Amino acid sequence: xxxxxxxxxxxxxxxxxxxxxxxxxxxxxxxxxxxxxxxxxxxxxxxxxxxxxxxxxxxxxxxxxxxxxxxxxxxxxxxxxxxxxxxxxxxxxxxxxxxxxxxxxxxxxxxxxxxxxxxxxxxxxxxxxxxxxxxxxxxxxxxxxxxxxxxxxxxxxxxxxxxxxxxxxxxxxxxxxxxxxxxxxxxxxxxxxxxxxxxxxxxxxxxxxxxxxxxxxxxxxxxxxxxxxxxxxxxxxxxxxxxxxxxxxxxxxxxxxxxxxxxxxxxxxxxxxxxxxxxxxxxxxx
Amino acid sequence: xxxxxxxxxxxxxxxxxxxxxxxxxxxxxxxxxxxxxxxxxxxxxxxxxxxxxxxxxxxxxxxxxxxxxxxxxxxxxxxxxxxxxxxxxxxxxxxxxxxxxxxxxxxxxxxxxxxxxxxxxxxxxxxxxxxxxxxxxxxxxxxxxxxxxxxxxxxxxxxxxxxxxxxxxxxxxxxxxxxxxxxxxxxxxxxxxxxxxxxxxxxxxxxxxxxxxxxxxxxxxxxxxxxxxxxxxxxxxxxxxxxxxxxxxxxxxxxxxxxxx
Numbered sequence: 339x340x341x342x343x344x345x346x347x348x349x350x351x352x353x354x355x356x357x358x359x360x361x362x363x364x365x366x367x368x369x370x371x372x373x374x375x376x377x378x379x380x381x382x383x384x385x386x387x388x389x390x391x392x393x394x395x396x397x398x399x400x401x402x403x404x405x406x407x408x409x410x411x412x413x414x415x416x417x418x419x420x421x422x423x424x425x426x427x428x429x430x431x432x433x434x435x436x437x438x439x440x441x442x443x444x445x446x447x448x449x450x451x452x453x454x455x456x457x458x459x460x461x462x463x464x465x466x467x468x469x470x471x472x473x474x475x476x477x478x479x480x481x482x483x484x485x486x487x488x489x490x491x492x493x494x495x496x497x498x499x500x501x502x503x504x505x506x507x508x509x510x511x512x513x514x515x516x517x518x519x520x521x522x523x524x525x526x527x528x529x530x531x532x533x534x535x536x537x538x539x540x541x542x543x544x545x546x547x548x549x550x551x552x553x554x555x556x557x558x559x560x561x562x563x564x565x566x567x568x569x570x571x572x573x574x575x576x577x578x579x580x581x582x583x584x585x586x587x588x589x590x591x592x593x594x595x596x597x598x599x600x601x602x603x604x605x606x607x608x609x610x611x612x613x614x615x616x617x618x619x620x621x622x623x624x
Numbered sequence: 625x626x627x628x629x630x631x632x633x634x635x636x637x638x639x640x641x642x643x644x645x646x647x648x649x650x651x652x653x654x655x656x657x658x659x660x661x662x663x664x665x666x667x668x669x670x671x672x673x674x675x676x677x678x679x680x681x682x683x684x685x686x687x688x689x690x691x692x693x694x695x696x697x698x699x700x701x702x703x704x705x706x707x708x709x710x711x712x713x714x715x716x717x718x719x720x721x722x723x724x725x726x727x728x729x730x731x732x733x734x735x736x737x738x739x740x741x742x743x744x745x746x747x748x749x750x751x752x753x754x755x756x757x758x759x760x761x762x763x764x765x766x767x768x769x770x771x772x773x774x775x776x777x778x779x780x781x782x783x784x785x786x787x788x789x790x791x792x793x794x795x796x797x798x799x800x801x802x803x804x805x806x807x808x809x810x811x812x813x814x815x816x817x818x819x820x821x822x823x824x825x826x827x828x829x830x831x832x833x834x835x836x837x838x839x840x841x842x843x844x845x846x847x848x849x850x851x852x853x854x855x856x857x858x859x860x861x862x863x864x865x866x867x868x869x870x871x872x873x874x875x876x877x878x879x880x881x882x883x884x885x
Binding site: 399483487495496499 | 644680683685705708711712714716718720722723724725726735736738739740742743744745784
């Protein structure tokens with residue numbers, strides 16, 4: 339089991355590249371970075387496939403242990419973040435939605451309100467902001483927890499007890515984070531749109547709540563709902579994969595944990611932006 | 625006795641052992657060893673001699689670099705999930721315990737039982753309480769591992785390894801750093817397990833422990849082996865240990881008494 343995991347994560351290869359002597363030229367440097375990027379990509383893809391495989395294959399295994407852990411993770415990546423998301427939704431509504439609405443009203447372009455809100459808040463800002471906040475609050479904790487567990491030998495202890503570390507440690511985190519990001523994005527969007535109207539109301543923009551929400555609902559298509567769900571679940575899934583991969587597969591010593599946490603968060607941001615770009619393409623080719 | 629009962633619990637032929645932290649390097653070569661059911665074996669060796677790696681390989685946590693290793697007649701190279709039943713016959717106690725820090729002591733002990741039998745917490749509680757009582761851990765059940773001392777953590781690790789009633793118990797330097805009271809408790813309890821404890825329905829348990837200090841293990845009922853210079857040397861009984869001229873054995877017997885007891 340251990341050999342398979344090590345091979346899948348390409349642990350020795352990435353360590354070799356990271357610990358090798360300084361490159362002699364820019365081409366060496368770029369070449370090394372490229373290889374490191376490809377190895378990381380390979381490791382992440384293998385880890386994602388292993389996790390999906392375990393998730394499907396062991397769906398009914400040890401439900402009395404795994405289900406409470408999934409609930410814990412949903413609370414951690416979802417419910418526990420609600421107060422912070424309420425604050426962010428208010429801020430987003432006041433700062434962006436409200437100002438956009440009042441600007442459109444000043445130039446008499448309120449008929450574009452619905453489509454502008456849907457593009458800015460529903461398709462782009464809401465999901466991306468939710469993903470970034472969850473990455474910062476929960477993803478970092480994943481890397482530190484798993485990295486510490488790995489450094490202290492808890493993963494070997496799980497294997498010795500015949501417990502699959504991916505099933506026990508990763509699957510609940512992946513499910514919890516995917517559902518957490520999805521639910522929080524929905525709350526964030528609703529909160530931002532509602533507080534945005536509140537801001538326009540305070541600025542005496544001539545628009546009734548009925549008109550405001552009618553424009554938004556008319557601009558929303560069924561594809562927006564489907565892609566919003568897919569996008570947020572993809573954000574949650576891949577944030578969990580990146581953070582758990584770095585926590586579980588990489589650090590072997592306690593002093594590595596903080597460095598790996600920084601790397602995981604950076605890669606998490608890149609992965610989210612890439613997923614976002616992929617979904618923009620889907621919108622464009624629609 | 626049936627053939628299954630007579631079959632060696634551990635069999636190694638021409639085995640080379642790799643390092644757990646570095647799969648490419650070899651720490652032991654050409655190990656030929658066999659452990660019969662009910663035997664109590666002590667594998668001694670100085671620091672960095674590969675004791676822990678040897679034990680990890682014996683537990684089936686990694687495959688041998690070369691050779692053949694069998695546990696209960698099953699080759700450990702394929703000792704993955706397909707052979708989970710055989711795997712659960714092995715209990716492993718790590719040096720230092722390696723408990724799960726996010727769980728309480730009680731949850732640590734209950735986890736293997738709940739996971740493999742898919743039991744809700746309530747149903748596992750009775751068995752866990754009985755084992756905690758047996759190991760004098762009841763008062764610590766609701767504490768996290770970070771709240772209890774190292775001596776007790778080691779005992780919790782033993783409880784976690786015993787909860788599934790294994791047939792083979794592997795212990796990585798279990799007496800290291802223990803206080804006098806705990807040390808005597810461990811020796812007495814392991815001896816009871818070896819002779820047949822009621823927790824395991826009176827069945828004598830096969831035990832393999834590693835150590836870098838031979839003196840606490842003095843007993844005519846135990847078999848000894850030595851790891852030195854990447855080699856495995858079966859030494860036999862305590863009498864042969866005392867008469868051995870090997871400088872490493874003399875060193876393992878000559879550690880100043882106050883450093884361990």
